[in-house]
Amino acid sequence: MEMMVTMAIMAIVGLAIGVVIVDGQTSWNTMYGRANSDVMTQGYAARKKLDAVVRGASRQRFMIANNGSWIEAYTFESDASTEVDRYWRFYESDGDLLAEYGTVSPRATLSVDTVCENVSECTFSQNGKAIQMTLTLDDGNQTNTIVSSVFAHNY
Amino acid sequence: MKKLLQQKRRGAAVPMALIAIMMLLAMGVGLLSLGMNSRIYAARTSSVIAARCAADAGLAMALFEMNDSLGQTKPWKLDALPKASDVKLPYSDGVCSYEIKGDLGGGYVATSTGTSGSAQRTVSANLELKGLWDNAVLTKADLILKSGTRLDAYNSANPLDAVTIADIATQSVADSAVVLNSGVSVSGDVRVGRGGNPDTAIKDLGATVDGWKYAMPENQELPDIAAPALFDMGTGITAKGATVTLTPADSGKYTDIALKATGDPGILVVHGGDVELHITGNIDLGNSCEIVVEDGSSLKLYVDGDIACDNGSNIWAEDSAKNAKALTLYSTGEGLQTFDLEAKNEWVGLIYAPNADVTLYAGGDLYGATIAHNFELKSGGDYHYDRALKTVSPDDEGVRFVFTKWNEN
Numbered sequence: 001m002e003m004m005v006t007m008a009i010m011a012i013v014g015l016a017i018g019v020v021i022v023d024g025q026t027s028w029n030t031m032y033g034r035a036n037s038d039v040m041t042q043g044y045a046a047r048k049k050l051d052a053v054v055r056g057a058s059r060q061r062f063m064i065a066n067n068g069s070w071i072e073a074y075t076f077e078s079d080a081s082t083e084v085d086r087y088w089r090f091y092e093s094d095g096d097l098l099a100e101y102g103t104v105s106p107r108a109t110l111s112v113d114t115v116c117e118n119v120s121e122c123t124f125s126q127n128g129k130a131i132q133m134t135l136t137l138d139d140g141n142q143t144n145t146i147v148s149s150v151f152a153h154n155y
Numbered sequence: 156m157k158k159l160l161q162q163k164r165r166g167a168a169v170p171m172a173l174i175a176i177m178m179l180l181a182m183g184v185g186l187l188s189l190g191m192n193s194r195i196y197a198a199r200t201s202s203v204i205a206a207r208c209a210a211d212a213g214l215a216m217a218l219f220e221m222n223d224s225l226g227q228t229k230p231w232k233l234d235a236l237p238k239a240s241d242v243k244l245p246y247s248d249g250v251c252s253y254e255i256k257g258d259l260g261g262g263y264v265a266t267s268t269g270t271s272g273s274a275q276r277t278v279s280a281n282l283e284l285k286g287l288w289d290n291a292v293l294t295k296a297d298l299i300l301k302s303g304t305r306l307d308a309y310n311s312a313n314p315l316d317a318v319t320i321a322d323i324a325t326q327s328v329a330d331s332a333v334v335l336n337s338g339v340s341v342s343g344d345v346r347v348g349r350g351g352n353p354d355t356a357i358k359d360l361g362a363t364v365d366g367w368k369y370a371m372p373e374n375q376e377l378p379d380i381a382a383p384a385l386f387d388m389g390t391g392i393t394a395k396g397a398t399v400t401l402t403p404a405d406s407g408k409y410t411d412i413a414l415k416a417t418g419d420p421g422i423l424v425v426h427g428g429d430v431e432l433h434i435t436g437n438i439d440l441g442n443s444c445e446i447v448v449e450d451g452s453s454l455k456l457y458v459d460g461d462i463a464c465d466n467g468s469n470i471w472a473e474d475s476a477k478n479a480k481a482l483t484l485y486s487t488g489e490g491l492q493t494f495d496l497e498a499k500n501e502w503v504g505l506i507y508a509p510n511a512d513v514t515l516y517a518g519g520d521l522y523g524a525t526i527a528h529n530f531e532l533k534s535g536g537d538y539h540y541d542r543a544l545k546t547v548s549p550d551d552e553g554v555r556f557v558f559t560k561w562n563e564n
Contacts, residue, residue, distance in 0.1 A: 010168070017175050024182045031189055035196075056561045059372045061344070079281070079560055128349070129372055152372070153211075155285060155557035 039137040039144040042116035046097055047148040049115045050133050053088045053099070059129045059152035060084075068123035071131060073152070074104065090115070090133070092122040097135065202274035207563075209249030209269025210278045213242065214558070217253045217265045221282060221556045231549035236263075248272070255282070259549065263556070278563040282556045286547035287507060288524045291321040291343075291540035293375065295509055296332065297529045298325045300362075303338035305537035309522070311478040312543035321540035322346065322366065326374040330355045335362035346371045377509040377526065378553050380485045382408070382433040382457035391436070394421035394444070403428040411436035411460070414444035414468075422447060425454045433457040433487070440468035440497070448472040453481050459488035464497035464516075472503040479505050479523030479541040485552075486511040491528060502535065505544075507552070 034040065054073050061084070063072035070091035074084035089100040097119045102109040120143075121136040129152050136145045220237035236255040243250055253267035263282040268275060291306055292298055300306065306323060310316035322343035325332045328351030335341070337360050344366035347356035353368040391410040392399065396417030401424070412434055414421035420443040430452065437460035440446065444465070448454045450473040462484075464470065472481035482504035486492045492511035496502070501519040506527060513527035517535030524540055532538065547554050 006168070010171070014171075014175070017179065021178060021182055024186060028185060028189060031193075035189075035193060055563065061367070061369065062372055063367065063369055076560055126372060153214075153280065153558050153561040155283070155559055 033142065037139070037142050037144075039118055039139050039142050042118060043135065043137055043144050043146045046116045046133070046135055047146055049099060050090065050131070050148055051150050053090075054131050054150035054152050056154060057088070057152045058084045058154045060155065062126055062131060062152075064124055064126055068125055071124040071133075073131070076154070090122075090124065092119050095119050097122055198272070199274065202272040203276065205247060205249045205271035206269040206274040206276040207278070209244055209247070209251040209271055210267045210276045210563070211269070212244055212249070213239075213251030213253035213267030213269060214265050214278055214280060216242070216251075217255050217267065218282065218556055218558065221255065221263070225549055225554060225556070229550050237265075257282075265558075276563065278561070280558040280562065281560040283559045284547050284549060284554050285557045286544060286551055287375075287377075287526060287553040288505065288541075288544035289322070289375065290324045290346075290526075291524055291538060292323045292530055293526045294325045294327070294332075294530045295377070295528045296325065296327045296329070297334070297531070298323060298332065299334040299531040300336060300339045300538075301532050301534060302336040304336075304532060304535075305340045305342075306540070307340075307342040307537070308540040308542050309477065310542040311474075311476045311522075312546065316542060318542060320366070321538075321542075324371060324375075325356070326371075327351070328356055328370075331358040333357045335359050335364070337361035339363070341365065344369065349374050380457075380487060380507060380552050382459075382485070382487050383431060385431060385433050392423065392432075394423055396421060398422040398424060400424045400426050401430050401432075402426055403430055406431040408433040408435065410434075412438040412446075414439065414446070415441040416443050420444045425449060425452045427452060429453045429455070431455045431457070434459065436460045438462040440464045440470070443467040443469075445469040445471065445499075448474070448482050450475050453483075455483045455485070457485045457487045458492070458494075461493040461495075463493075463495050467499065468497050469499040470496055470502070470504070471498055471500065474503055477501075477503050477522040477539075477541065479503060479544060482523075484508065494527075498535070 057073035057075050061074055070089060072087055072089045075086045076084060077086045085104050087102055087104050091098055096117050097115040098112055099115050100109055100112045118137045118139045120138040123134050125132045130149050132149045134147050217237045224233055225231060238254045240252045241250050249269055249271045251267055251269045255263050255265045257263040264279060265282055266279040268277045306321055307319040308321040320343040323341060324346035326348040328348040333345060333356060339362035341364045345357055345364050345368045347353050347370050349371050351370045353370060357368055386407040388407040388409050392412045395415040396419040409432060414423060422445045425448040438458060442465045474481035484506045486508035494508055494511045494513045496515050498517040502517040502521040504523045506513055506525040508527045510528055512529040514531050514533055516533045520536035521538045522541060524544055
């Protein structure tokens with residue numbers, strides 16, 4: 001009888017432990033996914049790229065689409081540049097956020113880089129000397145929306 | 156059962172419990188580790204952001220000190236370049252250190268290091284002087300160019316400068332704030348006020364714009380320019396059918412300027428160098444009367460009242476290189492002023508009148524730049540912006556240091 005009771009208790013405890021372990025693992029996977037999934041890391045990458053470009057851009061001129069679908073910021077190629085001579089254009093195309101880089105005059109594209117994938121929505125707006133990007137990434141399993149504001153420092 | 160309990164064989168309960176405890180321990184450690192890593196990442200990220208903000212603040216302080224020094228002494232003299240260490244920022248655990256190196260000739264470079272916790276960020280930027288005259292025409296409100304005006308640029312200090320780009324702008328966002336009549340041609344950008352819609356703020360009646368039309372990210376600050384402290388002459392300047400010549404020794408504060416024709420026109424000639432006049436009242440030019448700034452001389456007019464030019468009158472700077480600084484008009488009065496300006500032939504000059512409605516009639520081309528409340532180009536040829544105005548000195552009116560070439564690690 002005592003053996004039966006002991007085994008029953010052990011079974012219940014074992015089952016409980018199993019449930020806790022499985023639930024813990026599931027939670028861990030979920031949390032890990034939230035911290036390290038593609039939509040999260042791509043969101044960081046997009047924010048960093050916009051930061052790097054706009055913080056060094058001239059605040060005299062930004063071009064923004066009326067519907068906020070793209071933005072163009074102007075930068076200096078080098079210390080020898082006396083006027084803004086390079087442009088960066090951010091826009092969404094086929095679910096990718098692209099960064100186009102080129103010369104201002106004559107207008108020529110030098111490169112087009114994919115900043116991140118899984119873009120479901122991306123809008124830009126301007127608030128004074130700051131540019132704001134609202135980016136929604138969706139990989140089918142997870143959605144991540146980031147709002148990033150960057151201040152342009154160069155005259 | 157008794158037999159079973161009396162067996163000498165070891166049971167499995169304790170090892171199983173130990174295994175369960177070890178598994179729970181491993182799972183707990185994993186969860187704690189994940190949580191801790193997340194907290195470490197968040198703390199590190201916030202420290203980096205705080206450090207970068209501290210570094211930005213350091214550069215802002217350095218820039219403020221440089222700009223604060225402008226205008227305090229003439230000629231501008233800086234006893235020591237801004238430098239500070241371990242400046243604690245209020246309401247933050249950030250600390251910054253900044254320093255500016257360089258000189259006026261070779262340029263200044265500001266470097267600032269911000270620290271927050273274990274994070275450290277360094278930003279640097281070049282500092283350049285910027286003046287008031289970035290645009291050919293800048294208004295607070297309306298800007299109207301007559302039909303057929305070509306707006307471009309030249310460089311009175313460097314004839315070899317082939318850049319012809321010149322911009323015009325308004326700080327207004329109102330509908331039709333900029334009117335580009337048919338045949339107007341602008342070789343640069345047309346900008347409207349911050350937050351404005353260029354499609355509605357610019358009324359394009361058939362103009363050609365080589366650059367872009369867009370809203371400015373920020374409206375240029377238009378500081379009040381005060382007349383310098385000049386000797387108060389206690390009288391006005393009057394010329395009735397005669398010629399009056401002013402030299403640098405005649406610089407001073409006058410009540411008004413009244414030029415009248417009595418058979419012959421009244422003419423005011425600026426001769427022999429740089430003349431500064433503070434006119435506390437109005438300037439009236441009668442029919443065919445003239446203000447002439449001779450080649451090699453310059454005139455700065457600080458006007459508290461209005462300027463009125465009758466038919467055939469003429470305000471003329473003879474400068475052979477078309478140096479726009481040969482004639483500068485400042486509106487220094489209170490309230491809205493009116494500058495009705497007329498030139499028989501070419502107009503060469505600068506107009507800084509953010510509190511004045513400026514109307515310009517010219518018989519020939521116009522050279523220089525204009526800042527006004529409202530501006531209308533009524534007649535004349537093409538408008539040429541003097542790119543030499545982009546080169547400024549610390550003693551010029553309204554200059555300030557700005558960041559260029561921002562760098563960060």
